[in-house]
Amino acid sequence: MIEKIAVRVIRKWMRKGNMARAMRDILPRSSLSFEEREQVARIVHDVVRYKLYYDYIMEKRGMKKNAENYVKLSLKKPKVNTPYHIRNSLSLKLAEVTPREFIDIINREPDTVLCVNLAKIDRDKAIEELERDGIDAEEFIPESAIKADSKARYSSLIKNGLAIVQDSSSQIIAKLASSLGEEVLDYCAGSGGKSLAMHALNSNLKIHAYDINERKLKSLENRAKKWEMNVYIFYDKPSGEFPVVLVDAPCSGVGAAARNPEAKYQEDFEKFAKMQMEILNEAKENVKSHGYLVYVVCSYTPWETENLIEEFLNKAPYFVPQEIKCEYERYIKKGNYGAYILAGDIFYVSVLRRE
Incomplete structure (x- = not known):
């Protein structure tokens, strides 16, 4: 059968x-x-x-x-x-730019990782609750993460708004962004995965969210209520300036090929780069002086990562790349203008400070 x-x-x-x-x-x-x-x-x-x-x-x-x-x-x-x-x-074009050290990551069977809402329950108690349900679980990184059996997707933790399924690399990025200031604009918020993770890691953080897709923002609004999180949603383009603007841009998703292997057969990465540049140019206007623009994509292709940031900096030289400081060095690979996060899916992140 x-x-x-x-x-x-x-x-x-x-x-x-x-x-x-x-x-x-x-x-x-x-x-x-x-x-x-x-x-x-x-x-x-x-x-x-x-x-x-x-x-x-x-x-x-x-x-x-x-x-x-x-x-x-x-x-x-x-x-x-x-x-x-x-x-x-791999598509021929992707094979040309895929480091051999990334092959095992994109071709492996992905882990099930939860992001625990630390504002409502501590991680040890969350693990105990999973184990009472007969689900094997263990601590992972960062401090909000639990690696668990796939049954955890349907656990009481999820149903009760105490956890969501979220890749560990995503949670590391949420921790990085939430550590840069007391207020964050999640510019490409989607249905709010990064916003929920930022709140889980720093419940005092003031979070604003914007996305071009109104349906996803409605989903974020509902998820935030279940998460017991205050979020200020922009249904139109954001006004004002913020100390931190997180741009988790739409991308090819090749960094998540372990979960979505269809991504490996793409060829047209330039179309994503064009869209990403347009979004960065919009989002940069919302960054305060001496604030941070955090650019993130679940990809490692040069068109969407280092080449794009180099082009952006040539046109906006008042932004300066910052060193990615992270306690999880084992899962960080330095790149030009940023770094690759390899704890789960492969993400590229660049932190740019506005002078």
Whole structure:
């Protein structure tokens, strides 16, 4: 039954794209247990993660490229010598700019990490509550993070507004941004993941939020109530200046390929860079003198990271890059004008001070 459901999901993904939606459409309607659904999800992720590799094998063996054969290869995991970009299932353009040390990160099975609302419950008690529910859990970084069994996604902690599912790298960035001042404008807030994490880590922080998508801001408003967090929402472009402006910009998402392996097959990264530059140029107007502009993307492509910041600084020389100071050196890789956070998803962060 597990293989049959996996085939159905892969078939739908091949027909319509969007792996996550294909799983949402099929898994809840199946009669599978939670553990069986997790097995299906692992098979589906593996197929999408290594699609180019499995394509290569099927072509060499004269096999049809259908869902049944993708699932068979995923379960057998044959080893075949192939070119670098095929072995790791990367688009040619992405393969050219992917450091080998990042390969294991984007091709691994991701951990389930929670962000604990430290304003409502301390982490030790949160771990105890998970363990009472039969969920294995342990401390992770930063101090708001818990690494847990995947069942934690459906735990009472989540239902009661005591935690959210959030990658550890995201939480480290939230800690960094929340440490730079007493007031933050979350400029690309979306549905509020970074805002919730900043409040969890610093409940005295005054948080403002803006996003072009009003529906996401409504979601943030509802999540903030459940989180018991005050947030000042801009439904129109923000006015005024702030000591810290966080720009978690829309991006290619290749840094989150472990969770969303479809990101590995992209080629047009310049379209994201153009949009990111437009957002930075807007957001910089909201930064106070001697305040900070914190630029973040879940990507490592040069077009969206170092090259973009270099171009921005050439046009706005009154912003000065700051050293990324972080206590989690093991998970930090220095880059030009910023650093890469490698605790979970791969993020690039650049902290720019307005002179």
